[in-house]
Amino acid sequence: DTGVSQDPRHKITKRGQNVTFRCDPISEHNRLYWYRQTLGQGPEFLTYFQNEAQLEKSRLLSDRFSAERPKGSFSTLEIQRTEQGDSAMYLCASSQTSGRIRELFFGEGSRLTVL
Protein backbone atom coordinates (compact mmCIF):
# COMPACT_ATOMS: atom_id res chain seq x y z
CA ASP A 1 0.00 0.00 0.00
CA THR A 2 1.60 3.19 -1.16
CA GLY A 3 -0.72 5.82 0.24
CA VAL A 4 -4.06 7.53 -0.26
CA SER A 5 -5.34 7.38 -3.81
CA GLN A 6 -8.02 9.56 -5.39
CA ASP A 7 -9.91 9.23 -8.63
CA PRO A 8 -10.34 11.01 -10.95
CA ARG A 9 -7.47 13.46 -10.68
CA HIS A 10 -9.23 15.98 -12.87
CA LYS A 11 -12.89 16.45 -13.71
CA ILE A 12 -14.42 19.07 -15.98
CA THR A 13 -18.19 19.30 -15.94
CA LYS A 14 -21.00 21.61 -16.92
CA ARG A 15 -23.04 23.49 -14.38
CA GLY A 16 -25.96 21.39 -13.16
CA GLN A 17 -24.30 18.01 -13.66
CA ASN A 18 -23.54 15.55 -10.86
CA VAL A 19 -19.99 14.43 -10.11
CA THR A 20 -18.56 11.73 -7.87
CA PHE A 21 -15.05 11.39 -6.47
CA ARG A 22 -13.56 8.26 -4.97
CA CYS A 23 -10.93 7.95 -2.25
CA ASP A 24 -9.04 4.83 -1.19
CA PRO A 25 -7.30 5.44 2.15
CA ILE A 26 -4.23 3.77 3.58
CA SER A 27 -5.48 0.29 4.42
CA GLU A 28 -4.89 0.27 8.18
CA HIS A 29 -6.35 3.75 8.71
CA ASN A 30 -9.85 3.81 10.15
CA ARG A 31 -10.42 7.56 9.89
CA LEU A 32 -11.09 9.29 6.55
CA TYR A 33 -11.48 13.01 5.90
CA TRP A 34 -12.64 15.12 2.97
CA TYR A 35 -11.37 18.66 2.48
CA ARG A 36 -11.87 21.31 -0.18
CA GLN A 37 -9.13 23.70 -1.22
CA THR A 38 -9.34 26.75 -3.46
CA LEU A 39 -6.41 28.65 -4.92
CA GLY A 40 -4.34 30.44 -2.31
CA GLN A 41 -6.28 29.00 0.63
CA GLY A 42 -5.67 26.22 3.09
CA PRO A 43 -7.76 23.04 3.05
CA GLU A 44 -11.31 23.56 4.35
CA PHE A 45 -12.91 20.72 6.31
CA LEU A 46 -15.98 19.07 4.76
CA THR A 47 -16.60 15.83 6.64
CA TYR A 48 -14.98 12.84 8.27
CA PHE A 49 -15.66 9.17 8.92
CA GLN A 50 -14.50 6.74 11.52
CA ASN A 51 -14.87 3.34 9.90
CA GLU A 52 -18.27 3.55 8.14
CA ALA A 53 -19.78 6.14 10.48
CA GLN A 54 -19.89 9.77 9.34
CA LEU A 55 -19.09 11.57 12.59
CA GLU A 56 -18.97 15.22 11.59
CA LYS A 57 -20.03 17.46 8.72
CA SER A 58 -19.08 21.07 8.22
CA ARG A 59 -21.86 23.59 8.73
CA LEU A 60 -20.75 25.05 5.41
CA LEU A 61 -21.48 21.80 3.58
CA SER A 62 -24.40 22.29 1.22
CA ASP A 63 -27.08 19.59 1.02
CA ARG A 64 -25.92 19.09 -2.58
CA PHE A 65 -22.86 17.36 -1.12
CA SER A 66 -23.04 13.82 0.18
CA ALA A 67 -20.31 11.44 1.28
CA GLU A 68 -20.37 7.74 2.01
CA ARG A 69 -17.98 5.11 3.28
CA PRO A 70 -20.15 2.01 3.00
CA LYS A 71 -17.82 -0.70 4.27
CA GLY A 72 -15.35 1.39 6.18
CA SER A 73 -12.82 1.22 3.37
CA PHE A 74 -13.09 3.50 0.32
CA SER A 75 -15.24 6.62 0.33
CA THR A 76 -17.14 8.59 -2.27
CA LEU A 77 -18.00 12.28 -2.35
CA GLU A 78 -20.88 13.24 -4.62
CA ILE A 79 -21.79 16.77 -5.63
CA GLN A 80 -25.24 17.15 -7.16
CA ARG A 81 -26.30 20.01 -9.44
CA THR A 82 -22.81 21.46 -9.57
CA GLU A 83 -22.30 25.22 -9.50
CA GLN A 84 -19.32 27.27 -10.65
CA GLY A 85 -18.49 27.95 -7.01
CA ASP A 86 -17.86 24.25 -6.52
CA SER A 87 -14.70 24.49 -8.62
CA ALA A 88 -11.87 23.51 -6.29
CA MET A 89 -9.44 20.77 -5.37
CA TYR A 90 -11.12 18.05 -3.32
CA LEU A 91 -8.65 16.39 -0.99
CA CYS A 92 -9.04 13.11 0.83
CA ALA A 93 -6.91 12.20 3.84
CA SER A 94 -6.73 9.28 6.22
CA SER A 95 -5.33 8.70 9.68
CA GLN A 96 -5.22 6.07 12.36
CA THR A 97 -6.57 6.47 15.86
CA SER A 98 -4.41 3.99 17.75
CA GLY A 99 -1.24 5.19 19.41
CA ARG A 100 0.00 8.75 19.43
CA ILE A 101 0.56 9.04 15.67
CA ARG A 102 -2.55 10.65 14.26
CA GLU A 103 -1.42 12.96 11.50
CA LEU A 104 -3.37 13.11 8.27
CA PHE A 105 -1.96 11.59 5.11
CA PHE A 106 -3.35 13.18 1.98
CA GLY A 107 -4.00 11.95 -1.52
CA GLU A 108 -3.07 13.96 -4.59
CA GLY A 109 -6.54 15.43 -4.82
CA SER A 110 -9.32 15.59 -7.39
CA ARG A 111 -9.51 18.91 -9.21
CA LEU A 112 -13.02 19.93 -10.25
CA THR A 113 -13.74 22.57 -12.86
CA VAL A 114 -17.37 23.57 -13.35
CA LEU A 115 -18.05 25.43 -16.61
Place this chain on the structure above:
Amino acid sequence: EDQVTQSPEALRLQEGESSSLNCSYTVSGLRGLFWYRQDPGKGPEFLFTLYSAGEEKEKERLKATLTKKESFLHITAPKPEDSATYLCAVQDYGQNFVFGPGTRLSVLP
Protein backbone atom coordinates in the same frame (compact mmCIF):
# COMPACT_ATOMS: atom_id res chain seq x y z
CA GLU B 1 -14.00 28.16 17.22
CA ASP B 2 -10.47 27.06 16.36
CA GLN B 3 -8.49 29.49 14.23
CA VAL B 4 -5.11 29.33 12.53
CA THR B 5 -3.29 32.23 10.91
CA GLN B 6 0.04 32.15 9.12
CA SER B 7 2.57 34.83 8.28
CA PRO B 8 3.95 36.01 6.05
CA GLU B 9 1.54 35.19 3.24
CA ALA B 10 4.49 34.90 0.84
CA LEU B 11 8.25 34.90 1.31
CA ARG B 12 11.07 35.14 -1.20
CA LEU B 13 14.53 34.10 -0.09
CA GLN B 14 17.88 33.81 -1.75
CA GLU B 15 19.42 30.36 -1.62
CA GLY B 16 21.19 30.03 1.73
CA GLU B 17 19.23 32.85 3.38
CA SER B 18 17.68 31.43 6.58
CA SER B 19 14.26 32.57 7.81
CA SER B 20 11.21 31.56 9.84
CA LEU B 21 7.53 31.07 9.11
CA ASN B 22 4.93 31.77 11.77
CA CYS B 23 1.74 29.92 12.66
CA SER B 24 -0.52 31.46 15.32
CA TYR B 25 -3.47 29.53 16.66
CA THR B 26 -6.40 29.62 19.03
CA VAL B 27 -7.87 26.28 20.01
CA SER B 28 -10.05 25.06 22.85
CA GLY B 29 -7.75 22.15 23.60
CA LEU B 30 -4.68 21.39 21.52
CA ARG B 31 -4.26 17.76 20.66
CA GLY B 32 -1.51 18.39 18.12
CA LEU B 33 -0.03 20.96 15.75
CA PHE B 34 1.00 19.79 12.30
CA TRP B 35 3.18 21.20 9.53
CA TYR B 36 2.72 20.21 5.91
CA ARG B 37 4.43 21.06 2.66
CA GLN B 38 2.34 21.41 -0.50
CA ASP B 39 3.66 21.61 -4.05
CA PRO B 40 1.45 23.13 -6.79
CA GLY B 41 -1.32 20.77 -7.90
CA LYS B 42 -0.45 18.17 -5.26
CA GLY B 43 -1.85 17.12 -1.92
CA PRO B 44 -0.16 18.28 1.30
CA GLU B 45 2.82 16.23 2.44
CA PHE B 46 3.25 15.65 6.17
CA LEU B 47 6.35 17.16 7.81
CA PHE B 48 6.01 17.37 11.61
CA THR B 49 3.70 16.86 14.57
CA LEU B 50 4.18 18.87 17.77
CA TYR B 51 2.17 17.97 20.86
CA SER B 52 3.15 20.34 23.66
CA ALA B 53 4.77 23.73 24.28
CA GLY B 54 8.54 23.57 24.22
CA GLU B 55 8.67 20.65 21.82
CA GLU B 56 10.96 20.84 18.78
CA LYS B 57 11.31 18.62 15.70
CA GLU B 58 13.96 18.70 12.96
CA LYS B 59 14.22 17.30 9.47
CA GLU B 60 17.07 18.24 7.17
CA ARG B 61 16.95 22.06 6.81
CA LEU B 62 13.64 22.42 8.66
CA LYS B 63 13.02 22.84 12.38
CA ALA B 64 9.60 23.27 13.96
CA THR B 65 9.01 24.71 17.42
CA LEU B 66 5.86 25.17 19.52
CA THR B 67 4.71 27.58 22.20
CA LYS B 68 1.28 27.90 23.80
CA LYS B 69 0.09 30.34 21.13
CA GLU B 70 2.25 29.83 18.07
CA SER B 71 4.60 27.63 16.14
CA PHE B 72 7.58 28.50 14.01
CA LEU B 73 9.05 26.67 11.06
CA HIS B 74 12.69 27.62 10.78
CA ILE B 75 14.39 27.07 7.44
CA THR B 76 18.18 27.01 7.55
CA ALA B 77 20.20 27.63 4.39
CA PRO B 78 17.27 26.89 2.08
CA LYS B 79 17.65 25.49 -1.41
CA PRO B 80 15.42 26.10 -4.46
CA GLU B 81 13.82 22.67 -3.95
CA ASP B 82 12.41 23.96 -0.64
CA SER B 83 10.10 26.25 -2.63
CA ALA B 84 6.50 25.27 -1.78
CA THR B 85 3.52 26.33 0.29
CA TYR B 86 3.88 25.45 3.96
CA LEU B 87 0.65 24.74 5.80
CA CYS B 88 0.05 24.65 9.53
CA ALA B 89 -2.88 22.81 11.10
CA VAL B 90 -4.20 22.21 14.61
CA GLN B 91 -6.23 19.31 15.91
CA ASP B 92 -8.52 19.81 18.86
CA TYR B 93 -10.18 17.19 21.02
CA GLY B 94 -13.11 17.16 18.63
CA GLN B 95 -10.84 15.30 16.18
CA ASN B 96 -11.14 17.93 13.47
CA PHE B 97 -8.08 19.45 11.81
CA VAL B 98 -8.16 23.20 11.08
CA PHE B 99 -5.69 24.50 8.54
CA GLY B 100 -4.17 27.93 8.09
CA PRO B 101 -3.97 29.63 4.68
CA GLY B 102 -0.31 28.75 4.23
CA THR B 103 2.91 30.60 3.48
CA ARG B 104 4.17 30.49 -0.13
CA LEU B 105 7.94 30.17 -0.03
CA SER B 106 10.13 30.87 -3.05
CA VAL B 107 13.86 30.19 -2.83
CA LEU B 108 15.83 31.79 -5.63
CA PRO B 109 19.13 30.29 -6.85
